[in-house]
Amino acid sequence: MFARRSDLPLDKDALSRFLPWLIAFMVFLAILAMAGMLVLNATASRWDQGIRSTLTVQIMPAEDPAKDDERLQAVLSVLAQLPEIDRYETLTDDRLMKLLEPWLGPAAGSRDLPLPRLVDVELKTGAVLNAEVLSRQLAALVPGTSVDDHRIWLKRLVRLIQTVEGLATLVLAFIALATVGTVVFTTRTGLDIHREAIEILHLIGAQDSYVAGQFASRAFSLGLKGGFFGLLLAVPTLLGIGYLAQQMDSNLLPEITLGPVHWSVLAGLPLVVSLIAMVTARITVMKTLSRML
Amino acid sequence: MTTDDSETIVRFENVGLRYGLGPEVLQDVTFSLAAGSFHFLVGDSGAGKSSLLKLIYLALKPSRGLISLFGRDIATTPRRELPAMRRRVGVVFQEFRLLNHLSAFDNVALPLRIAGVRKSDIQKHVVELLSWVGLKDHLDARPPTLSGGQQQRVSIARAVISRPKLLLADEPTGNVDDRMAMRLLHLFEELNKLGTTVIIATHNSHLVEKMGFPKMHLDEGWMEIVGADTDRASVPPASEPGPGGGLFDDGEEDEIRPDLEKLF
Numbered sequence: 146m147f148a149r150r151s152d153l154p155l156d157k158d159a160l161s162r163f164l165p166w167l168i169a170f171m172v173f174l175a176i177l178a179m180a181g182m183l184v185l186n187a188t189a190s191r192w193d194q195g196i197r198s199t200l201t202v203q204i205m206p207a208e209d210p211a212k213d214d215e216r217l218q219a220v221l222s223v224l225a226q227l228p229e230i231d232r233y234e235t236l237t238d239d240r241l242m243k244l245l246e247p248w249l250g251p252a253a254g255s256r257d258l259p260l261p262r263l264v265d266v267e268l269k270t271g272a273v274l275n276a277e278v279l280s281r282q283l284a285a286l287v288p289g290t291s292v293d294d295h296r297i298w299l300k301r302l303v304r305l306i307q308t309v310e311g312l313a314t315l316v317l318a319f320i321a322l323a324t325v326g327t328v329v330f331t332t333r334t335g336l337d338i339h340r341e342a343i344e345i346l347h348l349i350g351a352q353d354s355y356v357a358g359q360f361a362s363r364a365f366s367l368g369l370k371g372g373f374f375g376l377l378l379a380v381p382t383l384l385g386i387g388y389l390a391q392q393m394d395s396n397l398l399p400e401i402t403l404g405p406v407h408w409s410v411l412a413g414l415p416l417v418v419s420l421i422a423m424v425t426a427r428i429t430v431m432k433t434l435s436r437m438l
Numbered sequence: 439m440t441t442d443d444s445e446t447i448v449r450f451e452n453v454g455l456r457y458g459l460g461p462e463v464l465q466d467v468t469f470s471l472a473a474g475s476f477h478f479l480v481g482d483s484g485a486g487k488s489s490l491l492k493l494i495y496l497a498l499k500p501s502r503g504l505i506s507l508f509g510r511d512i513a514t515t516p517r518r519e520l521p522a523m524r525r526r527v528g529v530v531f532q533e534f535r536l537l538n539h540l541s542a543f544d545n546v547a548l549p550l551r552i553a554g555v556r557k558s559d560i561q562k563h564v565v566e567l568l569s570w571v572g573l574k575d576h577l578d579a580r581p582p583t584l585s586g587g588q589q590q591r592v593s594i595a596r597a598v599i600s601r602p603k604l605l606l607a608d609e610p611t612g613n614v615d616d617r618m619a620m621r622l623l624h625l626f627e628e629l630n631k632l633g634t635t636v637i638i639a640t641h642n643s644h645l646v647e648k649m650g651f652p653k654m655h656l657d658e659g660w661m662e663i664v665g666a667d668t669d670r671a672s673v674p675p676a677s678e679p680g681p682g683g684g685l686f687d688d689g690e691e692d693e694i695r696p697d698l699e700k701l702f
Contacts (some may be wrong), residue, residue, distance in 0.1 A: 147445035152537065152540065152548060152551075153537075154537075157539075169564075210579060220459075341535075342537050343533050344497075344587075345537060346548070346552070347521070347524070348496075348524060348529060349497060349524065349525070349548055349549050349552055349596075350521045350522070350524040350525030350549065350553065351521060353523045355552060392445075400462055426702045435517070437495065438496060438498070438499060438520070
Protein backbone atom coordinates (compact mmCIF):
# COMPACT_ATOMS: atom_id res chain seq x y z
CA MET A 146 0.00 0.00 0.00
CA PHE A 147 2.96 2.29 0.56
CA ALA A 148 4.56 1.32 -2.72
CA ARG A 149 4.17 4.82 -4.17
CA ARG A 150 6.47 7.34 -2.60
CA SER A 151 5.29 10.29 -4.65
CA ASP A 152 1.90 11.87 -4.16
CA LEU A 153 2.23 13.41 -7.60
CA PRO A 154 2.27 11.33 -10.82
CA LEU A 155 5.65 12.75 -11.78
CA ASP A 156 6.76 9.63 -13.63
CA LYS A 157 4.23 10.32 -16.38
CA ASP A 158 5.17 13.86 -17.35
CA ALA A 159 7.69 15.64 -19.55
CA LEU A 160 10.13 15.89 -16.65
CA SER A 161 10.47 12.12 -16.53
CA ARG A 162 10.60 11.53 -20.26
CA PHE A 163 13.15 14.10 -21.35
CA LEU A 164 15.26 14.96 -18.36
CA PRO A 165 17.34 11.72 -18.25
CA TRP A 166 18.26 12.09 -21.92
CA LEU A 167 19.14 15.74 -21.60
CA ILE A 168 21.19 15.07 -18.49
CA ALA A 169 22.93 12.11 -20.17
CA PHE A 170 24.01 14.46 -22.96
CA MET A 171 25.11 17.16 -20.51
CA VAL A 172 27.09 14.67 -18.42
CA PHE A 173 28.72 13.26 -21.56
CA LEU A 174 29.89 16.74 -22.60
CA ALA A 175 30.84 17.65 -19.05
CA ILE A 176 33.00 14.55 -18.68
CA LEU A 177 34.82 15.27 -21.95
CA ALA A 178 35.39 18.90 -20.97
CA MET A 179 36.47 17.92 -17.47
CA ALA A 180 38.83 15.20 -18.78
CA GLY A 181 40.40 17.73 -21.15
CA MET A 182 40.74 20.17 -18.30
CA LEU A 183 42.40 17.60 -16.02
CA VAL A 184 44.88 16.49 -18.71
CA LEU A 185 45.78 20.06 -19.59
CA ASN A 186 46.06 21.00 -15.94
CA ALA A 187 48.49 18.14 -15.30
CA THR A 188 50.51 19.04 -18.39
CA ALA A 189 50.61 22.72 -17.55
CA SER A 190 51.81 22.10 -14.02
CA ARG A 191 54.40 19.61 -15.27
CA TRP A 192 55.74 22.12 -17.76
CA ASP A 193 55.47 24.94 -15.29
CA GLN A 194 57.60 22.92 -12.90
CA GLY A 195 60.12 22.35 -15.74
CA ILE A 196 60.28 26.04 -16.49
CA ARG A 197 61.11 26.92 -12.96
CA SER A 198 63.77 24.30 -12.42
CA THR A 199 65.93 24.00 -15.55
CA LEU A 200 68.37 26.17 -17.47
CA THR A 201 70.83 25.51 -20.24
CA VAL A 202 74.25 27.20 -20.33
CA GLN A 203 75.74 27.46 -23.81
CA ILE A 204 79.48 28.07 -24.27
CA MET A 205 80.33 29.01 -27.82
CA PRO A 206 83.44 27.33 -29.26
CA ALA A 207 86.63 29.36 -28.98
CA GLU A 208 88.75 30.22 -31.98
CA ASP A 209 91.34 27.98 -30.51
CA PRO A 210 89.63 24.62 -29.86
CA ALA A 211 92.29 23.81 -27.27
CA LYS A 212 90.79 26.43 -25.00
CA ASP A 213 87.31 24.97 -25.07
CA ASP A 214 87.87 22.76 -22.06
CA GLU A 215 89.39 25.58 -20.11
CA ARG A 216 86.37 27.81 -20.85
CA LEU A 217 84.03 25.01 -19.86
CA GLN A 218 85.83 24.47 -16.54
CA ALA A 219 85.63 28.19 -15.78
CA VAL A 220 81.88 28.14 -16.28
CA LEU A 221 81.45 24.95 -14.23
CA SER A 222 83.43 26.42 -11.35
CA VAL A 223 81.01 29.35 -11.23
CA LEU A 224 78.00 27.03 -11.37
CA ALA A 225 79.46 24.88 -8.59
CA GLN A 226 79.46 27.86 -6.24
CA LEU A 227 75.83 28.79 -6.78
CA PRO A 228 73.66 27.52 -3.89
CA GLU A 229 70.49 27.56 -6.03
CA ILE A 230 71.84 24.84 -8.30
CA ASP A 231 71.03 21.28 -7.43
CA ARG A 232 72.80 19.53 -10.27
CA TYR A 233 74.55 20.33 -13.52
CA GLU A 234 75.72 18.12 -16.29
CA THR A 235 77.79 18.79 -19.37
CA LEU A 236 76.27 17.25 -22.44
CA THR A 237 78.64 14.78 -24.08
CA ASP A 238 79.58 15.25 -27.73
CA ASP A 239 77.61 12.15 -28.66
CA ARG A 240 74.45 13.48 -27.06
CA LEU A 241 75.00 16.81 -28.70
CA MET A 242 75.32 15.18 -32.09
CA LYS A 243 72.15 13.24 -31.48
CA LEU A 244 70.27 16.40 -30.66
CA LEU A 245 71.49 18.06 -33.83
CA GLU A 246 70.98 15.11 -36.12
CA PRO A 247 67.28 15.81 -36.87
CA TRP A 248 68.26 19.29 -38.03
CA LEU A 249 71.64 18.79 -39.71
CA GLY A 250 71.39 15.24 -40.89
CA PRO A 251 74.55 13.04 -41.07
CA ALA A 252 76.68 16.22 -41.18
CA ALA A 253 75.99 16.56 -37.47
CA GLY A 254 78.33 13.63 -36.94
CA SER A 255 81.27 15.49 -38.38
CA ARG A 256 83.92 16.18 -35.81
CA ASP A 257 85.01 19.20 -37.82
CA LEU A 258 81.84 21.04 -37.05
CA PRO A 259 82.48 23.59 -34.30
CA LEU A 260 79.87 22.84 -31.69
CA PRO A 261 79.04 24.80 -28.57
CA ARG A 262 79.33 23.07 -25.20
CA LEU A 263 76.02 22.74 -23.38
CA VAL A 264 75.54 22.42 -19.65
CA ASP A 265 72.19 21.24 -18.44
CA VAL A 266 71.45 22.89 -15.09
CA GLU A 267 68.81 21.79 -12.66
CA LEU A 268 67.83 24.11 -9.85
CA LYS A 269 66.92 23.11 -6.32
CA THR A 270 63.20 22.85 -5.67
CA GLY A 271 61.81 26.26 -4.95
CA ALA A 272 65.10 28.02 -5.74
CA VAL A 273 64.93 31.21 -7.80
CA LEU A 274 67.84 32.13 -10.02
CA ASN A 275 67.95 35.19 -12.22
CA ALA A 276 69.05 33.75 -15.56
CA GLU A 277 69.84 37.17 -16.99
CA VAL A 278 72.24 38.05 -14.18
CA LEU A 279 73.90 34.68 -14.44
CA SER A 280 74.22 35.09 -18.20
CA ARG A 281 75.96 38.46 -17.81
CA GLN A 282 78.23 37.09 -15.08
CA LEU A 283 79.27 34.09 -17.18
CA ALA A 284 79.69 36.14 -20.36
CA ALA A 285 82.02 38.50 -18.50
CA LEU A 286 84.13 35.56 -17.40
CA VAL A 287 83.91 33.50 -20.58
CA PRO A 288 82.96 35.57 -23.60
CA GLY A 289 80.38 33.94 -25.85
CA THR A 290 78.63 32.20 -22.99
CA SER A 291 74.88 32.53 -22.66
CA VAL A 292 72.16 31.12 -20.45
CA ASP A 293 69.16 29.75 -22.23
CA ASP A 294 66.19 30.49 -20.08
CA HIS A 295 63.46 27.92 -20.84
CA ARG A 296 60.88 30.21 -19.36
CA ILE A 297 60.78 32.36 -22.47
CA TRP A 298 59.17 29.76 -24.76
CA LEU A 299 57.73 27.33 -22.23
CA LYS A 300 55.89 30.15 -20.56
CA ARG A 301 54.01 30.82 -23.79
CA LEU A 302 53.09 27.17 -24.11
CA VAL A 303 51.89 27.02 -20.54
CA ARG A 304 49.87 30.19 -21.11
CA LEU A 305 48.30 28.62 -24.18
CA ILE A 306 47.42 25.49 -22.23
CA GLN A 307 46.02 27.56 -19.39
CA THR A 308 43.86 29.44 -21.88
CA VAL A 309 42.49 26.19 -23.30
CA GLU A 310 41.99 25.00 -19.73
CA GLY A 311 40.03 28.18 -19.00
CA LEU A 312 37.89 27.53 -22.05
CA ALA A 313 37.18 24.01 -20.81
CA THR A 314 36.13 25.48 -17.46
CA LEU A 315 33.87 27.88 -19.31
CA VAL A 316 32.35 24.98 -21.24
CA LEU A 317 31.71 23.22 -17.92
CA ALA A 318 30.04 26.35 -16.57
CA PHE A 319 27.84 26.55 -19.68
CA ILE A 320 26.91 22.90 -19.28
CA ALA A 321 25.95 23.56 -15.65
CA LEU A 322 23.88 26.57 -16.74
CA ALA A 323 22.21 24.56 -19.50
CA THR A 324 21.40 21.83 -16.98
CA VAL A 325 19.89 24.38 -14.61
CA GLY A 326 17.87 25.91 -17.46
CA THR A 327 16.62 22.50 -18.59
CA VAL A 328 15.60 21.50 -15.09
CA VAL A 329 13.85 24.84 -14.50
CA PHE A 330 11.90 24.42 -17.74
CA THR A 331 10.93 20.80 -17.14
CA THR A 332 10.04 21.49 -13.50
CA ARG A 333 7.78 24.37 -14.52
CA THR A 334 6.17 22.11 -17.08
CA GLY A 335 5.65 19.53 -14.34
CA LEU A 336 4.14 22.16 -12.05
CA ASP A 337 1.69 23.15 -14.78
CA ILE A 338 0.75 19.57 -15.52
CA HIS A 339 0.18 18.77 -11.84
CA ARG A 340 -1.37 22.09 -10.84
CA GLU A 341 -4.62 20.43 -9.75
CA ALA A 342 -2.88 17.78 -7.64
CA ILE A 343 -0.57 20.37 -6.09
CA GLU A 344 -3.53 22.55 -5.20
CA ILE A 345 -5.19 19.59 -3.50
CA LEU A 346 -2.03 18.86 -1.52
CA HIS A 347 -1.93 22.51 -0.51
CA LEU A 348 -5.53 22.52 0.60
CA ILE A 349 -4.91 19.40 2.66
CA GLY A 350 -2.16 21.29 4.43
CA ALA A 351 1.04 20.37 2.62
CA GLN A 352 3.91 22.82 3.03
CA ASP A 353 5.64 24.10 -0.10
CA SER A 354 8.68 22.09 0.97
CA TYR A 355 6.61 18.88 0.93
CA VAL A 356 5.69 19.43 -2.73
CA ALA A 357 9.16 20.74 -3.60
CA GLY A 358 10.71 17.67 -1.96
CA GLN A 359 8.78 15.40 -4.32
CA PHE A 360 9.97 17.30 -7.39
CA ALA A 361 13.52 17.49 -6.04
CA SER A 362 13.84 13.79 -5.27
CA ARG A 363 12.38 12.95 -8.69
CA ALA A 364 14.85 15.30 -10.41
CA PHE A 365 17.69 13.73 -8.41
CA SER A 366 16.80 10.17 -9.38
CA LEU A 367 16.26 11.15 -13.03
CA GLY A 368 19.55 13.05 -12.92
CA LEU A 369 21.38 9.99 -11.60
CA LYS A 370 19.78 7.83 -14.26
CA GLY A 371 20.72 10.23 -17.05
CA GLY A 372 24.15 10.86 -15.54
CA PHE A 373 24.89 7.17 -15.46
CA PHE A 374 24.06 6.85 -19.17
CA GLY A 375 26.21 9.90 -19.90
CA LEU A 376 29.10 8.28 -18.02
CA LEU A 377 28.62 5.04 -19.91
CA LEU A 378 28.93 6.91 -23.20
CA ALA A 379 31.86 9.08 -22.11
CA VAL A 380 34.17 6.36 -20.79
CA PRO A 381 34.66 4.52 -24.12
CA THR A 382 35.00 7.89 -25.87
CA LEU A 383 37.82 8.92 -23.53
CA LEU A 384 39.53 5.56 -23.81
CA GLY A 385 39.29 5.87 -27.60
CA ILE A 386 40.84 9.35 -27.58
CA GLY A 387 43.64 8.12 -25.31
CA TYR A 388 44.30 5.17 -27.61
CA LEU A 389 44.44 7.38 -30.71
CA ALA A 390 46.83 9.79 -28.96
CA GLN A 391 49.13 6.90 -28.08
CA GLN A 392 49.10 5.70 -31.67
CA MET A 393 50.24 9.15 -32.87
CA ASP A 394 53.42 8.82 -30.76
CA SER A 395 54.18 12.48 -30.96
CA ASN A 396 56.46 14.20 -28.53
CA LEU A 397 54.65 17.44 -29.09
CA LEU A 398 51.33 16.13 -27.74
CA PRO A 399 50.97 16.14 -24.00
CA GLU A 400 50.52 12.79 -22.35
CA ILE A 401 46.80 11.99 -22.53
CA THR A 402 46.35 9.65 -19.60
CA LEU A 403 44.04 9.90 -16.62
CA GLY A 404 45.03 8.69 -13.18
CA PRO A 405 42.76 7.05 -10.61
CA VAL A 406 42.03 10.43 -9.01
CA HIS A 407 40.99 11.87 -12.37
CA TRP A 408 38.70 8.91 -13.06
CA SER A 409 37.14 9.30 -9.60
CA VAL A 410 36.46 12.97 -10.31
CA LEU A 411 34.86 12.09 -13.65
CA ALA A 412 32.80 9.28 -12.10
CA GLY A 413 31.51 11.78 -9.54
CA LEU A 414 30.18 14.13 -12.22
CA PRO A 415 26.79 12.38 -12.62
CA LEU A 416 26.25 12.80 -8.89
CA VAL A 417 27.18 16.49 -9.06
CA VAL A 418 24.82 17.05 -12.01
CA SER A 419 22.05 15.17 -10.17
CA LEU A 420 22.57 17.37 -7.12
CA ILE A 421 22.39 20.46 -9.34
CA ALA A 422 19.13 19.11 -10.84
CA MET A 423 17.74 18.39 -7.38
CA VAL A 424 18.56 21.80 -5.92
CA THR A 425 17.32 23.57 -9.06
CA ALA A 426 14.01 21.69 -9.03
CA ARG A 427 13.52 22.47 -5.36
CA ILE A 428 14.25 26.18 -5.76
CA THR A 429 12.01 26.38 -8.87
CA VAL A 430 9.06 24.76 -7.08
CA MET A 431 9.51 26.82 -3.92
CA LYS A 432 9.63 30.04 -5.96
CA THR A 433 6.59 29.11 -8.04
CA LEU A 434 4.51 27.95 -5.08
CA SER A 435 5.33 31.07 -3.10
CA ARG A 436 3.09 32.93 -5.54
CA MET A 437 0.15 30.69 -4.62
CA LEU A 438 -2.14 31.47 -1.66
CA MET B 439 -21.55 41.02 17.99
CA THR B 440 -20.26 39.94 21.37
CA THR B 441 -18.15 37.03 20.28
CA ASP B 442 -15.20 35.77 22.27
CA ASP B 443 -12.38 35.20 19.76
CA SER B 444 -11.00 32.22 21.69
CA GLU B 445 -14.25 30.28 21.07
CA THR B 446 -14.80 31.45 17.54
CA ILE B 447 -13.66 29.13 14.79
CA VAL B 448 -14.70 31.22 11.78
CA ARG B 449 -15.44 34.91 11.67
CA PHE B 450 -16.39 36.98 8.63
CA GLU B 451 -16.72 40.74 8.81
CA ASN B 452 -18.15 42.60 5.82
CA VAL B 453 -16.55 40.13 3.46
CA GLY B 454 -16.99 40.73 -0.24
CA LEU B 455 -15.75 38.56 -3.07
CA ARG B 456 -15.60 39.17 -6.76
CA TYR B 457 -13.84 37.21 -9.50
CA GLY B 458 -11.73 39.56 -11.60
CA LEU B 459 -13.74 42.61 -12.58
CA GLY B 460 -17.08 40.79 -12.35
CA PRO B 461 -19.88 41.54 -9.91
CA GLU B 462 -19.55 40.62 -6.24
CA VAL B 463 -20.62 37.03 -5.68
CA LEU B 464 -20.55 37.61 -1.93
CA GLN B 465 -21.55 40.93 -0.41
CA ASP B 466 -20.93 42.16 3.11
CA VAL B 467 -21.03 38.68 4.59
CA THR B 468 -20.78 38.91 8.35
CA PHE B 469 -21.06 35.99 10.75
CA SER B 470 -19.16 34.02 13.32
CA LEU B 471 -19.25 30.33 14.11
CA ALA B 472 -18.56 29.04 17.58
CA ALA B 473 -16.42 26.01 18.24
CA GLY B 474 -18.57 22.87 18.10
CA SER B 475 -21.37 24.39 16.05
CA PHE B 476 -23.12 22.61 13.19
CA HIS B 477 -24.58 24.54 10.26
CA PHE B 478 -26.12 23.81 6.95
CA LEU B 479 -25.18 26.23 4.18
CA VAL B 480 -28.14 26.57 1.88
CA GLY B 481 -29.08 28.63 -1.13
CA ASP B 482 -29.87 28.35 -4.78
CA SER B 483 -27.28 27.33 -7.35
CA GLY B 484 -24.95 30.27 -7.96
CA ALA B 485 -25.81 31.87 -4.63
CA GLY B 486 -22.14 31.70 -3.62
CA LYS B 487 -22.07 28.62 -1.37
CA SER B 488 -18.92 27.13 -2.90
CA SER B 489 -17.22 30.53 -2.96
CA LEU B 490 -17.96 31.00 0.72
CA LEU B 491 -16.51 27.59 1.52
CA LYS B 492 -13.43 28.36 -0.62
CA LEU B 493 -12.84 31.48 1.44
CA ILE B 494 -13.06 29.46 4.63
CA TYR B 495 -10.68 26.73 3.46
CA LEU B 496 -8.22 29.37 2.26
CA ALA B 497 -8.43 28.63 -1.44
CA LEU B 498 -9.45 32.22 -2.17
CA LYS B 499 -8.70 35.64 -0.75
CA PRO B 500 -11.61 37.99 -0.13
CA SER B 501 -11.83 41.13 -2.23
CA ARG B 502 -12.64 43.05 0.93
CA GLY B 503 -13.48 42.50 4.56
CA LEU B 504 -11.91 40.45 7.32
CA ILE B 505 -11.79 36.71 7.72
CA SER B 506 -10.45 35.11 10.83
CA LEU B 507 -9.92 31.41 11.25
CA PHE B 508 -9.21 29.82 14.63
CA GLY B 509 -8.95 33.32 16.03
CA ARG B 510 -6.34 34.52 13.54
CA ASP B 511 -6.81 37.14 10.89
CA ILE B 512 -5.79 35.36 7.70
CA ALA B 513 -4.76 38.61 6.01
CA THR B 514 -1.98 39.10 8.56
CA THR B 515 -1.07 35.45 9.06
CA PRO B 516 2.29 34.69 7.39
CA ARG B 517 1.94 32.41 4.36
CA ARG B 518 4.19 29.76 5.91
CA GLU B 519 1.70 29.34 8.76
CA LEU B 520 -1.29 28.73 6.51
CA PRO B 521 -0.58 24.99 5.92
CA ALA B 522 -0.83 24.34 9.66
CA MET B 523 -4.21 26.11 9.68
CA ARG B 524 -5.36 24.13 6.65
CA ARG B 525 -4.45 20.89 8.42
CA ARG B 526 -7.09 21.76 11.02
CA VAL B 527 -9.72 22.04 8.30
CA GLY B 528 -11.22 18.99 6.58
CA VAL B 529 -12.84 19.62 3.22
CA VAL B 530 -15.22 17.45 1.23
CA PHE B 531 -15.17 18.94 -2.24
CA GLN B 532 -18.26 18.85 -4.41
CA GLU B 533 -16.24 17.41 -7.28
CA PHE B 534 -14.33 15.13 -4.83
CA ARG B 535 -10.87 16.22 -6.05
CA LEU B 536 -9.20 12.90 -5.40
CA LEU B 537 -5.76 12.16 -6.78
CA ASN B 538 -6.52 9.72 -9.57
CA HIS B 539 -3.11 8.06 -9.62
CA LEU B 540 -3.34 7.13 -5.95
CA SER B 541 -5.40 4.30 -4.47
CA ALA B 542 -8.38 4.99 -2.22
CA PHE B 543 -6.15 4.06 0.70
CA ASP B 544 -3.41 6.50 -0.30
CA ASN B 545 -5.91 9.29 -0.95
CA VAL B 546 -7.33 8.94 2.54
CA ALA B 547 -3.86 8.52 4.05
CA LEU B 548 -2.61 11.74 2.45
CA PRO B 549 -3.55 14.20 5.23
CA LEU B 550 -1.94 11.93 7.83
CA ARG B 551 1.16 11.46 5.75
CA ILE B 552 1.47 15.22 5.26
CA ALA B 553 1.06 15.68 9.00
CA GLY B 554 3.92 13.21 9.57
CA VAL B 555 1.88 10.45 11.24
CA ARG B 556 3.63 7.08 11.61
CA LYS B 557 2.99 4.49 8.88
CA SER B 558 1.61 1.91 11.30
CA ASP B 559 -0.96 4.39 12.65
CA ILE B 560 -1.92 5.48 9.15
CA GLN B 561 -2.53 1.87 8.13
CA LYS B 562 -4.79 1.18 11.09
CA HIS B 563 -6.92 4.30 10.93
CA VAL B 564 -7.31 4.47 7.18
CA VAL B 565 -8.39 0.85 6.86
CA GLU B 566 -10.91 1.23 9.68
CA LEU B 567 -12.40 4.43 8.30
CA LEU B 568 -12.63 3.12 4.75
CA SER B 569 -14.27 -0.02 6.10
CA TRP B 570 -16.79 2.10 7.95
CA VAL B 571 -17.76 3.99 4.81
CA GLY B 572 -18.20 0.66 3.04
CA LEU B 573 -15.01 0.62 0.97
CA LYS B 574 -13.08 -2.14 2.69
CA ASP B 575 -12.88 -4.06 -0.56
CA HIS B 576 -11.72 -1.06 -2.53
CA LEU B 577 -8.61 -0.03 -0.58
CA ASP B 578 -6.35 -0.39 -3.61
CA ALA B 579 -8.83 0.88 -6.19
CA ARG B 580 -7.96 4.03 -8.12
CA PRO B 581 -10.70 6.72 -8.07
CA PRO B 582 -11.50 6.45 -11.81
CA THR B 583 -12.53 2.84 -11.22
CA LEU B 584 -14.92 3.81 -8.41
CA SER B 585 -18.50 5.01 -8.78
CA GLY B 586 -19.45 8.61 -7.97
CA GLY B 587 -20.81 7.56 -4.59
CA GLN B 588 -17.70 5.58 -3.75
CA GLN B 589 -15.46 8.49 -4.72
CA GLN B 590 -17.56 10.75 -2.53
CA ARG B 591 -17.03 8.43 0.42
CA VAL B 592 -13.28 8.36 -0.19
CA SER B 593 -13.38 12.15 -0.28
CA ILE B 594 -15.29 12.26 3.01
CA ALA B 595 -12.93 9.78 4.61
CA ARG B 596 -9.97 11.95 3.53
CA ALA B 597 -11.62 15.02 5.02
CA VAL B 598 -12.31 13.47 8.42
CA ILE B 599 -9.33 11.12 8.84
CA SER B 600 -7.30 13.65 10.79
CA ARG B 601 -10.27 14.69 12.96
CA PRO B 602 -10.25 18.31 11.87
CA LYS B 603 -11.33 21.19 14.08
CA LEU B 604 -13.46 22.47 11.23
CA LEU B 605 -15.19 20.32 8.64
CA LEU B 606 -16.51 21.82 5.42
CA ALA B 607 -18.55 19.66 3.09
CA ASP B 608 -19.89 20.76 -0.27
CA GLU B 609 -22.87 18.59 -1.21
CA PRO B 610 -21.40 15.55 0.58
CA THR B 611 -24.43 13.34 0.09
CA GLY B 612 -25.23 14.21 -3.50
CA ASN B 613 -24.10 10.92 -5.00
CA VAL B 614 -25.10 8.35 -2.38
CA ASP B 615 -28.37 6.64 -1.51
CA ASP B 616 -30.45 7.83 1.46
CA ARG B 617 -29.13 5.19 3.80
CA MET B 618 -25.49 6.00 3.04
CA ALA B 619 -26.34 9.70 3.23
CA MET B 620 -27.62 9.22 6.78
CA ARG B 621 -24.61 7.11 7.65
CA LEU B 622 -22.28 9.88 6.47
CA LEU B 623 -24.27 12.59 8.21
CA HIS B 624 -24.02 10.60 11.40
CA LEU B 625 -20.28 10.56 10.96
CA PHE B 626 -20.33 14.36 10.74
CA GLU B 627 -22.67 14.57 13.72
CA GLU B 628 -20.45 12.35 15.85
CA LEU B 629 -17.43 14.40 14.90
CA ASN B 630 -19.37 17.50 15.83
CA LYS B 631 -20.13 16.03 19.24
CA LEU B 632 -16.43 15.58 19.77
CA GLY B 633 -15.92 19.28 19.13
CA THR B 634 -15.54 19.60 15.36
CA THR B 635 -17.29 22.62 13.89
CA VAL B 636 -19.24 21.50 10.82
CA ILE B 637 -20.59 23.37 7.81
CA ILE B 638 -22.43 21.38 5.19
CA ALA B 639 -23.45 23.02 1.94
CA THR B 640 -26.44 21.24 0.47
CA HIS B 641 -29.48 21.56 -1.76
CA ASN B 642 -31.27 18.80 0.14
CA SER B 643 -33.90 20.80 2.06
CA HIS B 644 -35.51 17.60 3.31
CA LEU B 645 -32.29 16.62 5.00
CA VAL B 646 -31.77 20.09 6.43
CA GLU B 647 -35.27 20.19 7.91
CA LYS B 648 -34.97 16.69 9.27
CA MET B 649 -31.72 17.33 11.13
CA GLY B 650 -32.80 20.69 12.46
CA PHE B 651 -29.43 22.41 12.68
CA PRO B 652 -29.21 26.18 12.02
CA LYS B 653 -28.98 27.29 8.41
CA MET B 654 -26.65 29.79 6.81
CA HIS B 655 -28.84 31.02 4.01
CA LEU B 656 -27.16 32.61 1.01
CA ASP B 657 -29.21 34.56 -1.49
CA GLU B 658 -27.53 36.42 -4.35
CA GLY B 659 -24.39 36.97 -2.34
CA TRP B 660 -26.10 38.05 0.89
CA MET B 661 -26.18 35.80 3.91
CA GLU B 662 -28.33 35.37 6.98
CA ILE B 663 -28.27 32.72 9.68
CA VAL B 664 -31.62 31.10 10.35
CA GLY B 665 -32.57 28.87 13.25
CA ALA B 666 -29.88 29.85 15.74
CA ASP B 667 -30.98 30.83 19.26
CA THR B 668 -28.59 33.76 19.43
CA ASP B 669 -26.78 36.00 17.01
CA ARG B 670 -24.04 33.41 17.05
CA ALA B 671 -25.11 30.19 15.49
CA SER B 672 -24.26 27.23 17.65
CA VAL B 673 -25.52 23.88 18.85
CA PRO B 674 -25.56 22.40 22.34
CA PRO B 675 -22.28 21.25 23.90
CA ALA B 676 -20.64 18.09 22.64
CA SER B 677 -21.95 15.93 25.45
CA GLU B 678 -25.57 16.58 24.55
CA PRO B 679 -27.29 15.17 21.51
CA GLY B 680 -27.64 17.64 18.66
CA PRO B 681 -30.92 18.58 17.05
CA GLY B 682 -30.33 15.75 14.62
CA GLY B 683 -30.62 13.14 17.39
CA GLY B 684 -33.53 10.78 16.95
CA LEU B 685 -33.50 10.72 13.18
CA PHE B 686 -33.48 6.97 13.13
CA ASP B 687 -35.26 4.13 14.79
CA ASP B 688 -33.27 2.84 17.77
CA GLY B 689 -31.97 -0.34 16.13
CA GLU B 690 -31.07 1.40 12.92
CA GLU B 691 -29.27 4.16 14.74
CA ASP B 692 -26.94 1.71 16.48
CA GLU B 693 -26.06 0.20 13.15
CA ILE B 694 -25.20 3.38 11.34
CA ARG B 695 -23.77 5.53 14.12
CA PRO B 696 -19.98 5.34 14.12
CA ASP B 697 -17.83 4.58 17.12
CA LEU B 698 -15.33 7.39 16.66
CA GLU B 699 -13.04 6.20 19.42
CA LYS B 700 -12.51 3.10 17.35
CA LEU B 701 -12.29 4.91 14.03
CA PHE B 702 -9.70 7.52 14.95
